[in-house]
Amino acid sequence: xxxxxxxxxxxxxxxxxxxxxxxxxxxxxxxxxxxxxxxxxxxxxxxxxxxxxxxxxxxxxxxxxxxxxxxxxxxxxxxxxxxxxxxxxxxxxxxxxxxxxxxxxxxxxxxxxxxxxxxxxxxxxxxxxxxxxxxxxxxxxxxxxxxxxxxxxxxxxxxxxxxxxxxxxxxxxxxxxxxxxxxxxxxxxxxxxxxxxxxxxxxxxxxxxxxxxxxxxxxx
Numbered sequence: 064x065x066x067x068x069x070x071x072x073x074x075x076x077x078x079x080x081x082x083x084x085x086x087x088x089x090x091x092x093x094x095x096x097x098x099x100x101x102x103x104x105x106x107x108x109x110x111x112x113x114x115x116x117x118x119x120x121x122x123x124x125x126x127x128x129x130x131x132x133x134x135x136x137x138x139x140x141x142x143x144x145x146x147x148x149x150x151x152x153x154x155x156x157x158x159x160x161x162x163x164x165x166x167x168x169x170x171x172x173x174x175x176x177x178x179x180x181x182x183x184x185x186x187x188x189x190x191x192x193x194x195x196x197x198x199x200x201x202x203x204x205x206x207x208x209x210x211x212x213x214x215x216x217x218x219x220x221x222x223x224x225x226x227x228x229x230x231x232x233x234x235x236x237x238x239x240x241x242x243x244x245x246x247x248x249x250x251x252x253x254x255x256x257x258x259x260x261x262x263x264x265x266x267x268x269x270x271x272x273x274x275x276x277x278x279x280x281x282x283x
Contacts, residue, residue, distance in 0.1 A: 072121075072149050072151070072152050073119035073120060073121060073152070074096065074119070074120050074121075074122060074125060074148050074149070074152050074153065074156065075096060075097040075098055075117050075118075075119055075120075075143075075148065076094060076095070076096060076097060076117060076118050076119075076120050076125065077095045077096065077097035077111050077114070077116070077117045077142070077143055078093075078094075078095040078111070079092070079093070079094055079095070079128065080092065080093045080258060081132050081135075082132070082135065083139070083246060083258050084244070084246070085244045085245055085246050085258055085259040085260075086139040086141065086169070086215065086258065086259065086260070087136075087137060087139045087167075087169040087199075087215060088136060088137070088167075088230065088233075089135070089136030089137065090134065090135050090136055091135055091136060091137050091138060091139050091169070092129055092132050092135050092137075092138045092139070093138070093139045093140075093141060093258065094125070094129075094138065094139070094140055094141070094145075095111065095141050095142050095143055096140065096141070096142040096143040096144065096145045096147075096148050097111070097114075097117035097142070097143050098117075098142070098143050098144065098147060099142055099143050099144035099147060099173065100144070100147060101144060101173045101204060103173060103204045103205045103206075104207065105205065105207040106205055111143065122152045122153070122155040122156035122159065123155070123156075123159060125156050126156050126159035126160050126163075129160050129164075129166075130160065130163055130164060135166060136166060136167060137166045137167030137168060137169060137198070138160065138166060138167075138168055138169070139168075139169045139170075139171070140168070140169065140170040140171065141171045142171070144172065144173055144174075145170055145171065145172060146170075146172045146174055146179065146190060146193065150189045150190050150192065150193065151189070153193055154189075154192055154193055154196065157193065157196035157197070158196060161196055167198040167199070167229050167230070168196060168197050168198050168199075169197070169198065169199045169200075169201065170193075170197045170199070170200050170201070171201045172200065172201070172202050173202075173203065173204045173205075174202060175202050175203060176200055176202045176222070176224045179191055179193075179194065179200075179202075180194060194226055195226070197226055198225070198226060198227045198229040198230060199223055199224065199225055199226065199229070199230055200223075200224040200226060201215065201216060201221055201222070201223055201224075202221060202222055202224060203218075203220050203221040203222060204220075204221075205217040205218055205221070206218040206220050207262075210262050211241070212241055212243050212262070213240065213241050213243070214237070214240035214241060214242055214243055214244075215237070215240075215260060216260065217260050223237050223238060243259070243260060243261070244259055245257055245258060245259030245260075245261050246258040246259060255273060257269075
């Protein structure tokens, strides 16, 4: 019988959002993990990855947070690079969520699916063990020259991998959809938070315009 050993090692979380409608189907909780060594050109999360503004969370604590949110269809993992988190701890977190809920898991990664599924090729021999816990993997690095505004993807080289039957019947629609939405939230300190997959050009123009009005932009 498989027993899950609870870890004392932390996951690095840059941001969490309880409810979002722009990073996957339905209402979803979103977790942005901190840090990425890939440094893709024109990455919209570059500032977040270089920031020291993140929290360290035990896998069980992060799972408890997800399970405390009612009515969501799933969770979306972004970053940063989710698959550069400690593999055992990421697996533990997703296992706890999957065991206790019926929600779906979407995961963004700059790695290619083929490299993840080949044990050890991404620098973590057990990284492929995460795949059975993910319903849809969105893989590939961001390429600004291939950013054509497709839904839920930064650039068209990024691919949807339907790893379970959860959304497989919708794959033609997912691949063809070009409408792209974002969510804007302004907090009491004048900080604007953007959730979604806007283009780098949009972020630059918005940041410049709002900076002139003393509004700080934080991309999520």
